[in-house]
Amino acid sequence: MVDRTGPVQSWESLSLDSPLLTEFLREGATSASGVHVSELTALRNSTYFRGENLIASAIGMLPTFLMRRTIGADGKEVTAKATDHPLYRLLKKRPNSYQTAFEFKSYMQQLALRDGNAYGLIVPDYRGRAAQIVPLARGSVKPLLSDDWILTFEYRRPAGGKTILDARQVFHFRHPMTRDGLTGLSLRDIARETLGTAAQAERAAGKMLKGGVMAGGALETEKELGDEAIQSLRDSMRERQMDGEHAGEWLVLEDGLKAKPFITSAKDAQYDELRKRTVEDIARYMDVPRPLLMMDETSWGTGIEQLGLFFVTYCLMKWFVAWEQAIERSCFTPAEQDADELYVKFNEGALLRGSLKEQAEFFKAALGPNQAYRSVNEVRSAFDLNPKTGDETGPDAIPQPSAAAESAPKEPVNDR
Template identity: 40%
Template structure:
């Protein structure tokens, strides 16, 4: 039975037919045992709802975490950066260089169409998102034809269970319609970053659940303060004791006229000798701003994103920001580049294809200004007395231009480019055309 047939048609049930519509179960001998002390055990909520209970009083799931702007920004930044960069398959050439293996089916998956409904940008972004947010990492099924990979189908990690014996993992996918499909290791593309057991990945959302929960609670508290009239800005001093009826009337009247954001800045009208005493208290003094900023920084640390790239700093975009961006690529994205490249080599290439390697091109993220690029290319080609190490055609290829007939050699240090050859035949034809034409006579008007 083929892989797609197993996936979409399922396997014939071994038990009673009605059991096929029941919830998927995991064999006891393969599933990890979890011992619950009682029904109040917080791990029950995590198991049933896919959420993690935190000390801040919130149950954090991936969807809940995305409500925090910092989490959304970090995921969007990392996933979009990975998704936008070209990912090509290269092979070694006899002269020791490399060339793009454009005719290889893996290259077509990476650069053109990973499956029937996704672009490479969408596929890479989704896989990176799942690798960051799910404990199992990102899993895709490899569809092969005559032994060659022809499609990568992303699987919901919540429906994937990794079973099997030690050192021989078996991937089990539970279909929405019921039933389970076992996938061999060579039928799975499994992307993961840092791992504690060599099989599963690490969810950044779970590891930073407390920081995310505190940030969400602080945001809710701030929203409640604004809803009820921003912060407590003062108090009423009444010289005489109020009756319960007068107290209720004053409270209702005050809330109607001065509570809520819509009444901010309204002038109170006091009677009966009442006085309004303002508090010397601000949001900063109550440490609300500092608390929220600190939680933002905690979340940024989890995802490895610099403060300026999360729009946290008010400083301008100068040399310091540029260096932080370079550091983000080197230390935040490069590990994921390596994870992608080595996963492709392990899951999509054979031992006979050891001379093939998948490579990201981070140039789109590291390129400086046009002025900086042209100065670097000028030095690389030998201008200004520098020893050349790049030909003109190599530079033109990096810029996306076609090759020039005279651009394959290195220019001598300090030499000036040869002037373009004059087309004498064209010049002579142009002279004949101009001399054969009669001058146009015009009438001058006074």
């Protein structure tokens, strides 16, 4: 027998590092529109989801290489991939035992956008070099800067208790914008009012549709219609509504009937304008071009290459630099930082490749015949082709202008 006389007891157990508990306890998380902007509220906004997905996916899919600068026998600087270093495999293949490089980078990028910060525990090898980076639970890490400017991190264990981690043990990747120089800004917090307004507009439109007040209009007359006439008119209108070929057509009215349309569409109620405004605001917060957010009034056309260049230059480039310098700060040993030989490089060129025709024209100009600045093997590597071997006058060398090209007579210039 169930005792129903006592108080109802119902609760959900949450760990102290749970992001849900953080949202529950967060002060001022309710926007001016009255909507509590949670993580799911933001992700359910199609514009925010599209923008975050674009940035995180682009960062995740781009190759990230560990490079090394050396001085060649001829005294010139030579750069090559540092494939013998464990960090090279970590960045390119497997950062930890359960994530691929794409999964790791895209996940950390998402956290940097939503929370402003992403933290990972650096697992060193026997030489003290970073061998793995394991993401730490959201809300479990807090950076601390002592009075003598020594950086440490306070970490709350999932099983309870706190410990202090040295800066060499933590990989910290954050949003470029910060208020204290230690933690990045949360995009969800900064765009709270815009996200709340957008959610409230969607909710209002949904309630209007659910309430069934989307009638197209009314028919009115000064005469009195009988029940049979009213039913006949209703049946006639319903038949026309069921026939898609006559959708939107007007009726020929009798007995002095007048049509009075209702203004109840989402566009007439200015929901459409409000949604467009919130889309533009979110695009500004995320630095994502409007066409990439699927704005229907924006033309793609032949400007797709310029659109990609805009996205890389004004949105992704700052994230590339943030990733590169965060890895170098957290994952390089002090000796490697002092030597200044190793560096991290995102291959953003993968996003800037145009059509085959444009690539052909670009590499044709790079190979010469006059003032060439790329070798045959450099061009082949851009297409993932194996290099050809040769001496200084072979395929490894930058093509030089031929004697025939230099001595060829130039056509006279027509000044007319």
